[in-house]
Amino acid sequence: MKLTHIEHIGIAVKNLEESIRFYEDMLGLKCYAVEEVKEQKVKTAFFKLGQTKIELLETTDPEGPVGKFIEKRGEGIHHLAFAVNNLPAALLELKEKDVRLIDLDPRRGAEGLNIAFIHPKSTFGVLIEFTENPE
Ligand code: CMX
Numbered sequence: 001m002k003l004t005h006i007e008h009i010g011i012a013v014k015n016l017e018e019s020i021r022f023y024e025d026m027l028g029l030k031c032y033a034v035e036e037v038k039e040q041k042v043k044t045a046f047f048k049l050g051q052t053k054i055e056l057l058e059t060t061d062p063e064g065p066v067g068k069f070i071e072k073r074g075e076g077i078h079h080l081a082f083a084v085n086n087l088p089a090a091l092l093e094l095k096e097k098d099v100r101l102i103d104l105d106p107r108r109g110a111e112g113l114n115i116a117f118i119h120p121k122s123t124f125g126v127l128i129e130f131t132e133n134p135e
Contacts, residue, residue, distance in 0.1 A: 001090040007083040007131045008046075008053035012066050013075055016058035020045050023054065037110050042066050044110050055081075055110065079117070079127040087114050087132035094118065106132065 013019040016034070023029045029047040036043045041064025045056040057078060059067035069078055084090045087106045094101060102117035109115035114132040 001093050002085050003082045004085065004133060005083050006052045007081040007129075008055045009077060010055045010057055010079040010081065010127075010129070011076065012057050012059075012069050012078040014058070014070060016043055016045055016056055019056050019058075023047055023056070029054070033111070035110055036060065040065065040109075046111070079129050081115075081129035081131050083133050084130045085133050087116060087130055090130055091116055099123075 011019075020031050020034075024031060029049065031045050031047055033046045034043065035046075038060075041061040042057045042059055044058075047054040047056075057066045059065075059070065061067055062071065066078060091101060091104065091106070095104070100119040100122035102119050103115070106114040106116050109129075109131070113134075116130050118128040118130070120127045
């Protein structure tokens with residue numbers, strides 16, 4: 001497979017508004033989008049830094065993946081997203097190598113991108129997301 005860059009870093013926060021203010025007022029970044037991803041039970045805020053984005057994630061449900069993460073581990077880096085050219089081929093390759101996939105097939109994530117997650121138990125403790133580069 002060919003990973004091209006770090007597409008984004010996902011950060012779990014308790015309060016989206018307060019954390020947006022920190023990134024804007026203290027770090028001088030500009031939030032360019034806020035989006036709710038209902039299926040994932042999160043509200044997200046995006047910032048761009050070079051080719052990489054920062055995605056702040058606030059849960060909309062304590063039982064959602066980010067709600068459970070904050071309950072168990074507190075706020076902080078939640079996942080790392082790598083951009084890849086051909087997502088179905090990358091997933092197939094990992095499946096054949098017995099890597100534990102959360103998503104066996106690509107699905108639609110924030111910003112309309114095709115995405116898939118790999119289980120942190122297969123990746124030395126980091127939840128890894130793949131996002132497919134638009135053609
Ligand atoms: N990073 C590293 N480890 C994590 C983790 C994370 N983000 N989330 C959970 N874990 C660990 C837990 O600490 C736990 O480890 P131990 O067994 O050693 O305690 C283990 O994984 C199982 O955790 P859990 O709380 O029982 O959680 P689940 O098994 O129910 O779910 C996971 C974990 C990763 C499968 C689930 O969160 C998931 O499917 N994530 C993918 C979707 C997602 O995260 N969506 C939110 C972002 C959406 C977006 O970016 O738009």
